[in-house]
Amino acid sequence: MTENLDSFYDYLIVGQGIAGTSLAWHLHNSGKKILLVNDSSLPSSSKVAAGIFNPLTGKKLVKTWLADDIFPYAQKFYSGLQEKLNSKILHQASIFRPFRSIEEQNSYLSRTSDPGISPYIKDPKLEVIPDHVHTPYGGMEVIQSGWVDLPVLLNGSKKYFSENNQYLESAFSADDLIFSEEHVIWKNITFDKVILCQGYFANDNKYFSWLPFTPVKGEILEVDIEKLSGSQIVNQGIFILPVSGSTCRVGATYSWDNLNWNVTENARLELEEKFKPIVKVPYKITGQSAGIRPSSHDRRPMLGIHPDQPRLGIFNGLGTKGVTLAPFFANQFSEYLVQHKELSEAVNIKRYFSLYFR
Template sequence: MTANLDSFYDYLIVGQGIAGTSLAWHLHNSGKKVLLVNDSSLPSSSKVAAGIFNPLTGKKLVKTWLAGDIFPYAQNFYSGLEKKLDAEILHEASIFRPFRSIEEQNSYLSRTSDPGISTYIQDTKLEIIPEHVHTPYGGMEVIQSGWVDLPVLLDKSREYFLENNQYLDSPFAADDLIFSGEHVIWKNITFDKVILCQGYLAKDNKYFRWLPFTPVKGEILEVQIEKITGSQIVNQGIFILPVTGSTCRIGATYSWENLNWDVTESAREELEEKLKPILKVPYSITGQSAGIRPSSHDRRPLLGIHPDHPQLGIFNGLGTKGVTLAPFFANQFSEYLVEHKELSDAVNIKRYFSLYFR
């Protein structure tokens, strides 16, 4: 046992991506003693993700699931952490959606009559078009959107928990867990509960590999775009996310095969093929990264307690919308653990218990 760690914690949280970090903060703010363990030598999809939150997604302009609940909660959560950690984490920015054709223009504008959609539309005037974007058919501006600087969030949170003897950089193996009565022991430290927040790596965990994970590989480019104007995100099949100055992130691809962390030439070509028709100005590629999104079969998060081990839980399956789903459901999971409130049936892993007992 590391010398500065205590012998007892209420919760061991395994994995310090967006899921583990969000849950750690909620349990910590509830007065619980938390130990975060994370193996920094392993790849992390949270550190690769662009962190964009967008209330209207897809070609059909569909309102994001639970947008009216999860977006305000996430914004309050990140704003609070910015103050606590003295760091810039939340970047509010509108999303410009160029129309690909007159038909798409008419289709999208007709959708704005839906009150559930119009709430998130700021404008459809030609003046809102970013100067570096080519779009002869105009476009629309989506609001209540932006991005979260995940590397800053994760790094600053790690520093905080480390300073409070609540973080350990260490490999973790499920075989090292010792269930003892109402507690569980790991590396001679006793916990009330262990919550696994391992993202894609959960597929290798013997306690939860029965859950229907459907991980998706994604790749993004880092580019320098000349004469870029403003902080507006552009979304037309891919996203163009201005980060600092002329530096932008371009993404993302989706692949259900060859699930590894290696970047590929085919992904670069796919992204460039979609980028070139959008931009009016030159660009140069400066980097490329890959991650594996921890998605589930029904595209809903996976929260709950193991059917045979009440000391063991999981928080996973956040998929492509982790920056908005994680805070909201971390709060729900924390209330379930601390106050014994019920989990939503839509996310409770009980919906898959039949897979475990069959």
């Protein structure tokens, strides 16, 4: 219902996943009047994502892109929201990486001398090995890591913006946007600009369908683990994330085919096959969920203004690292929109304008 809304807002933000929510908070905190519109009946990758932030990834222990900048910013952002929403959102937790072999042990330990890597690795003398994990070769503990409770964040933000007359539950079609030189009109409400934060559904938007999206389907399991010890996240090809009590989330799969929101038996079998050798205590699979990550061709976020519609922008392509990328680049996009600061070339959609004009 729009009758209770105001007649003018600075920004219409379409989509209330981690991208839209982060941008809404940054524009709101900069003093701008925003309207966040979302269709909760649509599936959302943010609702099912584990929300893990991990500074060192992959078999080669590679430092996450811009980790030294985006991790401190994300933690400051989520800590601030915890206070504002009076909810537990940010969970600091180390990540224990069991070694698969002596060779891997030697390889990883040699990497710890790298000054870019060492701040993210716990002193081996202080390491804590989780009791429920099979670790014949020992392991390494990654720090400055943890997870964000995305359902709590999204629901709390929705409640806040609803109470402040800045949230609308509604379906959205870009065909309903009416552009002029001075403003944009949608549902008889006037806006200065519209920013699309639609995740996977940006594929269906005629204004930005030319961008090289490469969405990836992922599935995770919910598992009850007996004698679960500690709150550490375990990572060895898959993650094991303790959520509450004996409940854990285990994931994730990666699939570029058959992109739908349905869970599959093949994914369950794949995850359990990787999970079994790691855990040495009884467990029970209690649930399964699927999402489609909004990734880009070059694995970098996509921010910017449409080449022919100066009042229409996009914030998308956060991929698997949305919880750390979203706050940092929401801040950058907000500063671009409000203060006219330049966007980083690495994320500006201008890098793809040749696809639009060809």
